[in-house]
Amino acid sequence: MRLSFPFSAIVGQDEMKRALLIAAVDARIGGVMVFGDRGTGKSTAVRALAALLPPILVAAGCRYHCEPGATACPAPELHQRGKATMPVPFVDLPLGATEDRVVGALDLERALGRGEKAFEPGLLARAHRGFLYIDEVNLLEDHIVDLLLDVAASGENVVEREGLSVRHAARFVLVGSGNPEEGELRPQLLDRFGLSVEVRTPQDLAQRVEILKRCDAFERDPEGFTAAWRSAERRTLKRIAAGRAALPAMVVPDAVLTLASRLCMAVGADGLRGELTLMRSARALAALDGATEVSADHLATVAPMALRHRLRRNPLDETGSTVRIERAVGELLAA
Amino acid sequence: MTAAPDAFGDAIVAARLCAIDPAGLGGLLLRGDGEARDEVIAAFREALPATAPWRRIPASVDAEQLLGGLDLGATLARGELVRSAGLLASADRGAVIVPMAERMPEGMAASIASLLDTGTPARIAVVLLDDGIASDERPPEGLAERLAFHLDLTGTRPTGSATPPAPDEGSALSFDEVLAALIGTAAALGIGSARAPLFALRAARAAATLAGRSTLDRADVILAARLVLAPRATQAPPADAPAPADDPALNEDGDSGETERRDVDPLAEIVLAATRAALPQDVLARIAEGGGRRQATSRSRGAGERRRSMQRGRPLGARSGKPHGGARLSLIDTLRAAAPWQRLRRVVGDDPRRVRIRRDDLRIRRFEIRAEATTIFAVDASGSSALARLAEAKGAVELLLADAYVKRAQVALIAFRGTTAELLLPATRSLARARRALAELPGGGGTPLAAGLDAARHAAEAARARGRTPFIVMLTDGRANVASDGSTVRAAAERDALAAARAIRAAGFAAAFIDISARPRADGAALAADMGARYLALPRADAAAMHAAVKAAQPRTAGR
Secondary structure: OOOOOOOOOOOOOOHHHHHHHHHOOOOOHOEEEEEEOOOHHHHHHHHHHHHOOOOOEOOOOOOOOOOOOOOOOOOOHHOOOEEEEEEEEEEEEOOOOOOHHOOOOOOHHHHHHHHHOOOOOOHHHHHEEEEEOOOOOHOHHHOOOHHHHHHHHHHEEEEOOOEEEEEEOOOEEEEEEOHHOOOOOOHHHHHHHHHEEEEEOOOOOHHHHHHHHHHHHHHHOOOHHHHHHHHHHHHHHHHHHHHHHHHHOEEOHHHHHHHHHHHHHHOOOHHHHHHHHHHHHHHHHHHHHOEEOOOOOHHHHHHHHHOOOOOOOOOOOOHHHHHHHHHHHHHHHHO | OOOOHOOOHHHHHHHHHHHHHHHHHHHEEOOOOOOHHHHHHHHHHHHOOOOOOOOEOOOOHHHHHHHHOOOHHHHHHHHHOEEEEEEEOOOOOEEEEOOOHHHHOOOHHHHHHHHHHHOOOOOEEEEEEEEEOOOOOOOOOHOOOOOEEEEEOOOOOOOOOOOOOOOOOOOOHHHHHHHHHHHHHHHHOOOOHHHHHHHHHHHHHHHHHHOOOOOOOOOHHHHHHHHHHHHHHOOOOOOOOOOOOOOOHOOOOOOOOOHHHHOOOOHHHHHHHHHHOOOHHHHHHHHHHHOOOOOOOOOOOOOEEEEEEEOOOEEEEEEEEEOOOOOEHHHHHHHHHHHHHHHHHHHOOOOOOOOOHHHHHHEEEEEEEEEEEEEEEEEOOOOOOOOHHHHHHHHHHHHHHHHHHHHOOEEEEEEEEHHHHHHEEEEEEOOOHHHHHHOOOOOOOHHHHHHHHHHHHHHOOOHOOOOOOEEEEEEEEOOOOOOOOOOHEEEEEEEEHHHHHHHHHHHHOOEEEOOOOOOOOOOHHHHHHEEEEEEEEEEOHHHHHHHHHHHHHHHHHHHO
C-alpha cells in the first residue's frame, strides 16, 4: 500500500479542506460535492483525509465492517470472537461500475465451486463507515446514481435479486467530484450532497511553486515527507477528534437559528434540507474551532458551501450562486 | 536554440524520456496513424528494459480481463476456484498499449487512471493510440491528463535521425530556478492543472539522466516545457518581449496576466520563447476559436431509443451464450439449466455435492438501455427571418435547452445564413456553452435552406453513429433563396432544399419543422412533409408557445 499525501500538506484549497473536515466531524451532513478543474488536488484531498482518520473498530471477520456488538449483520456466522481494527474505508467508485459491483451480487466462487447460494458484498458494503468517492460523478450512469442516492439517504442497502434477499447497513460520506464544463449534474442528485465546494487552480505563482515542491518532495521520498508532516497531521486529527467529542453538546443560539432561516428565505433555497445542513455544518465548524457555541460567523463561513447548490435558479442564469449567498449574508449580518 | 518544430524527432525523444521514468511520466498519447507512430512505439519499446512486460489491450476487453477476477473456464473445468491476474496487473513495470483510445469506454479509462494514480496493483506506463479524426474524437480526458506526453503525429513522416537533446553550455540550474521557469511557462500558456508542471519537472530530470548528467540545465527544462507543456496550452502566450504592462492588447486575456508577466524570471522567458515555437497548429486553432479548453464530449445519457445491451440497463432475461466481450453470466439461469442433468452427469465416486456445469448450460444476461437523445437545432439566421423572429427562436431554444438540462439530453446548434450552414455547437450537455453559442448567433444574409438541412442531417448521422437518438428541430421561414452551390437562383435553391429534406426523411430521423415566417405559406408545410417532419406554423407565437409546441412534437422515446 502506497503512502498517501498528508492532508495537512495540501496547499491552499481552504474551502474544500474545511468542507471535508466538517463532513468528517459530522457524517450526517451527507457528503461533499467538489466542482473543479482537473489537477486541483480533489482526489488527493479526499484520499488524504481518509488516510488521516484513526482506524475503526470492527467485529473480527465481518465482511460488512460491523461495529463490534452490532446485531444487524447479514452474515453473523462469519463474526469471530473479539474486535479488529481497520483503516477508515475509502472506496473509489469507477465510472464503469456495474450495478452488481455496486450493490453486491451472487458470490460466483461459492456458487460454482461449491454450489452454494451466497451474497458477495459490493462496493456499498465496502464503503460502510468510510468514504465513497466518485470522480466525475456527472458522467455516472443514471441508474447507478439513483441507486446511490437511495442508499445514501436510507443508510441501508437492500438487495432483492437473483433469488437473494440481503439487507445491510451502508452509511458513508459520499464525496463526488466533477467538472461542470463536461455536463451538468442532475439537480435531484446535487441536492442530496450536503456541501458543495468549488476549487480553482491557484492563481498565485508562489503558491503554485509550493504545490509543485511538495508534490515532488513527496514523490521522491514518501516516508521522509510523511514523517516531516506527522505532527501537523496529528494536530489535524486532534482537531477532528475534539470536534467530534464537542459536537453533541454544541449549543446553537436561537439568534443563529433565526439567522439561518432568514438566510435560506433570502436566497430562495428550496426545502428544509438547506436549513438543516446549514445548521449542522455551522455546528460542526464551531466544534472544529473549539468554540463553545455557534456564532453568526460560523454560519457565514459555511453558508456558501451549504447552500450554493440548492438555490432555485434559472439554469440559464449565470449569476454565481456564491455571489448571491455572500450578498445575502452580508445584508443580514449588517441589519 | 530551438530547431523548427520537428514532431517526429520530438516524439522519439519523448519516448526515450518516458522509458527512463515510465511510471512517473505515465506514458504517451499518440495521435495520428502511420509509420511515424509505429517508429515512436518501437523506440519506446526499445528504450524500456528488455524484460519489461509489453501488453496490448484489445478493444473487446472486459473488466475482468483487464483487472483480473475469476477465470470461469478453468474454474468450471477444475471445479475449484481459479483466478486470473488481469492484463493491467500482468504489465507491472512495463507498458500497456491501448489502440483506438478515442473509443475507449469511460469505465475502462477510469480504471486505468486510478491505477496510474495509486500505483497498485501495478506500476505501468500507458500508450494511448488516438485514431480520432474529428476534433471531438479524443481519448477520455481524465486519462489523457495523467500521461505526460501528448504528441500529434498526424501527417508526419519518420525523418531518420532523431536529434538527442543537445547538451547545453549553460551551467546547472538550482531547483528553485527550474520550478519557477516551469510554473511560469505553464501559467503563461494557461495550463491550470498542477500535474502538468510536475510532469515537466520529471521529464526534465529524465532528460538530464538521458544526457548523462545528474543536474538539470537549461536544455533539459526547455525540452521538458516543449514536450509536456506546449501540447497542453489553452491560451496563446504573451508576445515575445517581456511586455510592459501598458500594452493594451496583452491585458485583455486575463486578470492575472499582468502580475504573472512581471513575475516571470529570465529563464522562464527563454523557456517560454522556446515553447512558443513548438505550439502545435491545432492548439493555436483552438485558441483562435476562443475556446481554448478542449471541447468536452459528454458521454452521459438522456432518454432515447431503446437498445439491447449486454452490460447494463433494465433486465430483459437471459439467453444461452458464453460470458465474454462484456456479456455477463446469469448465474441463476445457468444453474437452472444445469439442474436437470446433475444426476445423469454424475460419475461414480464423484462428490455428490458438486454441481456439474457444461459449456452449453451457460446463460448470459441481456439488458435494455435507452440511447441518449441529441436534439439538433437548425436555426435560420437569414435576413428574411426578421430579427425579431430570430430573437424568439433563440428564446425557444433556450427553454428547450433547460429541458435538455433536466433530461440530461444533449443539444447541438446549427445556424445557416448567407451561403453556408455552420455547426455552432457540437453535441454537448453543457448549458453554459450552448447559451454562449446562442447569444453569439449573428443574423442577416440569404437563406441557404439546403445547406442548413444537410448540416442537420450530418449532425444527426454523427449522433446516430455514436449510438444516440437524434431529433432535428428546424426553425426557418422555409423561403430558400440560396442553392447548395451558393448561387442565388430561387428555383435551384428550392430544388436543393427539397432534395435535402427528402434525404432526412430517407434517413428516418425524427424531426420538427417550425415555420417562423410572419405569414406561413403552403410551401413550408410541403417541405416539412417531404422531410417527414411534424409541421408547426407559429406566426405569432412567442418563445413559450414555441417551446410547448416543440415539446409536444418530440418523439415519445425522446420525451420520457
